[in-house]
Amino acid sequence: MSRETLIDLIYLVSATTFLVALKGLGSPKRARWGNLTAAAGMLLAIVATFFKYVDGHALYHVPLILLAMFIGLIVAVPVARFVKMTAMPQLVAIFNGVGGGAAALVSITEFVHIKSTRPATYVVLEVLLGVLIGTVSFAGSAIAFAKLQELMTGRPVTYPGQQFLNAVVGLAALVLIVIILVNSSTLLLWILLILAFVLGIAFVLPIGGADVPVLISLLNSFTGLAVAASGFTLGSNLLIVAGTLVGASGILLTRLMSAAMGRSLPNILFSAFGSVVTASGDASRADGRSVRSGSPEDAAILLGYASRVVIIPGYGLAVAQAQHVVRELADELEAKGTEVFFAIHPVAGRMPGHMNVLLAEANVPYEQLVEMDEANSELQTADVALVVGANDTVNPAAKDDPSSPIYGMPIINADLAENVLFLKRSMRPGFAGIENELLYNPKTTLIFGDAKDTLTKILASVKTA
Amino acid sequence: MGNALLQYATVFVLTAFVGVEIIAKVPSILHTPLMSGSNAIHGVILVGSMLILGSANTNVEEVLGFLAVILATLNVVGGFVVTDRMLEMFKAKAPAARPTKSDTSDEVAR
Incomplete structure (x- = not known):
């Protein structure tokens, strides 16, 4: 068995552990075990990746990779371990956001890497989707974090013409994607990145504090899809499977959560719930x-x-x-x-x-x-x-x-x-x-x-x- | 290349259905750990980040790849640790320490 086949086989094992983990999370008894199974599968995949060949050579920059991992590790463990349980939603938001950011960076870097080989149009599209979705998730999660951590007001932030402006930014991003598909311009890709950043912020601002958890679930799903897009670009089944699992389950979970609040998802996302309501509350108190x-x-x-x-x-x-x-x-x-x-x-x-x-x-x-x-x-x-x-x-x-x-x-x-x-x-x-x-x-x-x-x-x- | 795309698309579509099916049966009390657990799973982008940094030819790629590995590690490690911390609390309690409901109903008349 060749080295690559063996690594792909290990990836298959990892992808299976993710499935088993999600299944295990369905029962209180097996949930913890399921999570540990996924962690073990993840570790396996990471170790296997060190032995992978890319572009026909062993991985460059292994010390740099280890250094970056070490930095991530010494930041993440204490934060995850010692933050109060009440701050859990913010924590999930921020760990989700960095995942989205990583997916966007992977897509951009791969684009820079393969650009000279004149990639096919669909490859460019995968890159663009990865950048767009990943960056929206990153910026949106950052604002969600700020709202929950009360770094900014938890109330919906609205301004005149907000929906119109958001629509314009969204439309501009789509137009930009079409242009980049035609001319593969790196400069325009960076502009798309900025636009996606603005879009992520503008998308989350009008959503009130009480609805932010539903939003985090949606952004979690977005990050999953961004990871899947990166998987398409890199040609990795592991990334596609894991990303799609999260993307699909995240959307279902989001719907379950909004159903529990008796509201539809569009209503939560676009109605700036709670901004006009205070007035009627004050009025009835006047009795x-x-x-x-x-x-x-x-x-x-x-x-x-x-x-x-x-x-x-x-x-x-x-x-x-x-x-x-x-x-x-x-x-x-x-x-x-x-x-x-x-x-x-x-x-x-x-x-x-x-x-x-x-x-x-x-x-x-x-x-x-x-x-x-x-x-x-x-x-x-x-x-x-x-x-x-x-x-x-x-x-x-x-x-x-x-x-x-x-x-x-x-x-x-x-x-x-x-x-x-x-x-x-x-x-x-x-x-x-x-x-x-x-x-x-x-x-x-x-x-x-x-x-x-x-x-x-x-x-x-x-x-x- | 067209075949590869088709193969990835197949995996994508089938996995999407599996993802929905697996989640549909999760009780609502486990929704938060589930969100957190799936959050950890998309940390698999670390594998992609490693490949990106490991194939970097230019300084731009090195810097972007380095950042990606840091962010992805935060995602993986933070995700799993937070989920484990939540689930730690769902461990079964020893039931012997508590009076059963039939015991208490006798005393209610007091």
Whole structure:
């Protein structure tokens, strides 16, 4: 067997591990094993690549390759290891962005490399698609990161004629692609790169903070496609398989995520959701309706007498780092004979499954985590719904108010429970920027303050009761 | 060359269907690890980056290739480590430590 055949065989093994890994991620038991399998397959492919021949010679610049890998390694490991779990979405965004950037660079460099051999038109097209998609993903992920990290406003950024300008930039990129296909100009390729950069930024700016996770999923899919395009250019089945797998699954995942929010993908991408909404929120607040607020001790008494408690966590819980305290409270209540569930909205936190990860980190047993549909049937018989740091995901306007921008989004029906305890920092509306009717419901008791502080106080009172 | 293109296109189309089929059955609680895991998998662009830098003839190619390898390594390493950290938390808990539901229902009447 020749050296090249052996390496191709190893690549086949690697591609198979990626498939197995994605399959494994489908069950909580095998997910971790699946991820490690893919990592092993990746390592195998990387090691094999060192022995590959390109253009009829062994790899040049091996020390440079190792140096670059070393730099990447010493940056990535500490960042990935020690960033807080709440910052996970940003982290995924930035690691996705660099992948897109790498794919774009690979495509550009290959273009420079093969240009003198007058490549076929379809090869140039593959390069151009790789550059365009990879760069959009890179720039878009950078803005998504900035939004989630709150380096810039999480609100949609809009300006007059925005859609028109975006369309012009997009169209200009397409025209440029056609021109480059004809004349293979390297200079124009660099202009396309800049244009793609602008397009990535302009595409993400009008998307509101609450929708950014859906966007990251879409950009993840883009990076996959850019990698597949690079695979076409380099003639690598491994890159095509891995990139296409990610591209296809990413698009499906994006659709699942937007379905969980009761909205279509075009609506999320182009409607600048949340920018006009604040106004109506302010208007309805002018009614001066009253809310009922209570102390943590009141909450503890209510919880002490409850036999079924449903805890509805949201991003606020994560921000306050209150997942451990809430677990202690759940344990304490269970020890006293109360039945406790956690009702998890599909988009609780900032990404689907984000809240499960945070609660699992705090050792909340898997069986206590109940998904939305099941939670809604449980809530009818619940004595207390404890809303911690959630807002839009329990807003009844999604059911009752056709004029509300979140109308149609599936919610957790906290208002079905006998009593609602609403832990909230202030009367400020949630991420979507809209007023929550549940706050004014006579069943509701509001407890103001930092979620962690409040829960700690409630826990102390429950213990002494 | 036309044949090679056709072969790559075949792989592309078939893989696209496989990708959709494999993901369709993932429960929503694993969506975040899934996104992160697939994020790590597209880090395979590192292999492409290595080939690019390994065949660089000019300074421009060397600089671009060097950057590509750094970025791709960030993608691979960060992707797998973050995913593993998330999934670490899904490990099965010892159920013995907790009272079962039938036990607790007796005490509710209290």
